[in-house]
Amino acid sequence: MSLEAKDLTFRYPRRSRGSVLEGVFLTVEPGERVGLSAPSGRGKTTLCKLLSGYERPDRGEVLLDGRPLSSYKGFCPVQMIWQHPETAVDPLLRLGETLYEAGPVEDRLLDALHIQPAWLERYPLELSGGELQRFCIARALREGVRYLLCDEITAMLDLITQAQIWDFLLEEARQRELGLVIVSHNTLLLERLCTRIHPLT
Numbered sequence: 477m478s479l480e481a482k483d484l485t486f487r488y489p490r491r492s493r494g495s496v497l498e499g500v501f502l503t504v505e506p507g508e509r510v511g512l513s514a515p516s517g518r519g520k521t522t523l524c525k526l527l528s529g530y531e532r533p534d535r536g537e538v539l540l541d542g543r544p545l546s547s548y549k550g551f552c553p554v555q556m557i558w559q560h561p562e563t564a565v566d567p568l569l570r571l572g573e574t575l576y577e578a579g580p581v582e583d584r585l586l587d588a589l590h591i592q593p594a595w596l597e598r599y600p601l602e603l604s605g606g607e608l609q610r611f612c613i614a615r616a617l618r619e620g621v622r623y624l625l626c627d628e629i630t631a632m633l634d635l636i637t638q639a640q641i642w643d644f645l646l647e648e649a650r651q652r653e654l655g656l657v658i659v660s661h662n663t664l665l666l667e668r669l670c671t672r673i674h675p676l677t
């Protein structure tokens with residue numbers, strides 16, 4: 477089940493400088509870990525948004541296992557984890573409601589990410605950034621996920637928490653043969669984590 481970006485072109489309606497992405501091709505296979513590398517503003521986040529269905533391309537298509545991503549109903553097998561987790565959850569819902577709205581999440585994941593049951597009674601702003609990010613990772617890893625798009629997901633965390641999260645994610649991806657797309661400005665981190673680096677030109 478490969479994830480394919482085919483000839484993607486995209487511009488934001490309110491952006492004056494034309495297309496952010498022009499004719500982008502990328503294929504990620506199960507178990508691959510692809511690092512996206514490019515200077516700021518080149519469109520890494522935008523490509524992740526297209527690959528996970530948050531935005532639709534103006535031209536080209538995103539295919540999962542040869543089928544348009546938009547034809548998958550229910551929980552999307554391509555999940556994006558955002559740099560700022562507070563933008564990825566409804567601030568007015570308790571975390572327990574957010575977590576289970578798309579179905580069950582294995583307790584094993586909550587334990588491995590050190591998510592305390594009491595947090596599920598709280599609202600997003602009542603967790604630290606690192607706690608909320610671990611919550612978002614658990615939510616993305618529910619059954620059915622095949623690809624994770626990790627957009628600077630540990631950039632705001634201390635080094636120990638970063639290492640714990642990546643150790644966990646790499647092992648989880650290995651066991652479940654998940655494909656990962658990893659965005660980071662930290663070249664050393666990308667070299668350490670990825671099976672290959674894809675420069676976005």
Ligand SMILES: Nc1ncnc2c1ncn2[C@@H]1O[C@H](COP(=O)(O)OP(=O)(O)OP(=O)(O)O)[C@@H](O)[C@H]1O
Nearest residue numbers: 488490491496514515516517518519520521522523
């Ligand atoms: N919602 C939006 N509306 C208009 N323009 C946008 C929007 N989001 C991003 N852009 C513009 O699109 C371009 C690409 O942004 P994007 O966030 O994809 O880049 P990036 O490579 O991820 O950058 P960074 O490394 O700084 O996170 C930028 O010029 C940005 O200003």
